[in-house]
Amino acid sequence: MRTLVGLLTSNRALLQLEAARCLHELSHSEISAVAEACLPATSYLLTYLSGHSSEFVELCLYTLGNLIVESEAVRRQLLPQGIVLAFASCIQSPHMAVLEALGYALSQLLQAKEAPEKIIVSVLDSTLPQHMLRLMQPGPKLNPGVAVEFAWCLHYIICSQVNNALLITHGALSTLELLLLDLAGAVQRMEDEGLELLACPVLRCLSNLLAEVPVEAVECQMQPIDERVVVALFILFQFFLQKQPTLLPEGLWLLNNLTANSPAFCTSLLSLDLIEPLLKLLPLSNVVSVLVLTVLCNIAEKGPAYCQRLWPGPLLPCVLETLALSDTEVVGQSLELLRLLFLYKPEAAQAFLQQSGLQALERHQEVQLQDRVHALRQMVLHR
Secondary structure: OOHHHHHHOOOOOHHHHHHHHHHHHHOOOOOOOHHHHOOHHHHHHHHHOOOOOHHHHHHHHHHHHHHHHHHHHHHHHHOOOHHHHHHHHHHOOOOOHHHHHHHHHHHHOOOOOHHHHHHHHHHHOOHHHHHHHOOOOOOOOOHHHHHHHHHHHHHHHHHHHOHHHHHHHHHHHHHHHHHHHHHHHHOOOOOOOHHHHHHHHHHHHHHHHEEEEEEEEHHHHHHHHHHHHHHHHHHHHHHHHHHHHHHHHHHHHHHHHHOOHHHHHHHHHHHHHHHHHHOOOOOOOOOHHHHHHHHHHHHOOOOHHHHHHOOOHHHHHHHHHHOOOHHHHHHHHHHHHHHHHHHHHHHHHHHHHOHHHHHHHOOOOHHHHHHHHHHHHHHHHHH
């Protein structure tokens, strides 16, 4: 290590580069002691981030990223030395390879167990968030690799819940919405290569931001494009069905958070006739079923006018099919949807009775469902 540090700090550029490559190879080791052994080199790697060679800076960033994630000692040393400020300077680089490497290194730093208390506050106080969002803006200059790395960085910051209001002030919500629309546009243009890599963090970022934002703020910021957001999600659902089914729950979780407190988004689903396409997702898996049923509950709980538009249609046969399942969570969510429908649309109870609904209920004797089954049975029989 002393030899490597000596070569890294020499005045011969090629030797410096080769020493950095050796350190990069070492940084991949799964042996924790290796990261500790590299500690004497980390301060120099940090200093060289302001260098002129983009190849050298890129190598230093990837090496730092690998060491940061492996060693708390490395993080303890680099934080007081100004790693966040060094990253904030790097993010203004014109070189896409450097920016992608920076996104990787920053994402490793943000995943540290002490990040919410000791790191994310510093990141939010720097210029990094504004530049990250700038690099995620859709358009001809958007670099997919860079956008993916910074989308994950944004995800880790949002999940920390340190100061998401600040991110919204910087335009995080609108940037993510526009990126979602851009992803749906790429699917329509058949330019979807690698799209799922960006879709996952974008969906998670939006979902988690919306879970915190007051409904008034959501509708205020999103209302002009609420229908476009919903349409974009359903375009992505079709893409996920064909190419990446594991991403369906991510999209449905976002749809749940959009409709949970917003009548505007519920109205969009109804007016665009998207209930039937939503119901077609029910048989895919228990996780998907629960999320679809939750979205339908979000609509139904908005009151009689919304239940009126949900009914009639394929809803009741689909819900009866979910009652035939054995998964307690799926059945529980189906019972909640039926309760809301019977409450706001009494004739739904009559249709349920006529289609052997009581027999479907009788299948469920699980302790955790007994009270709800009994209450629903009473609603049907004493409507």
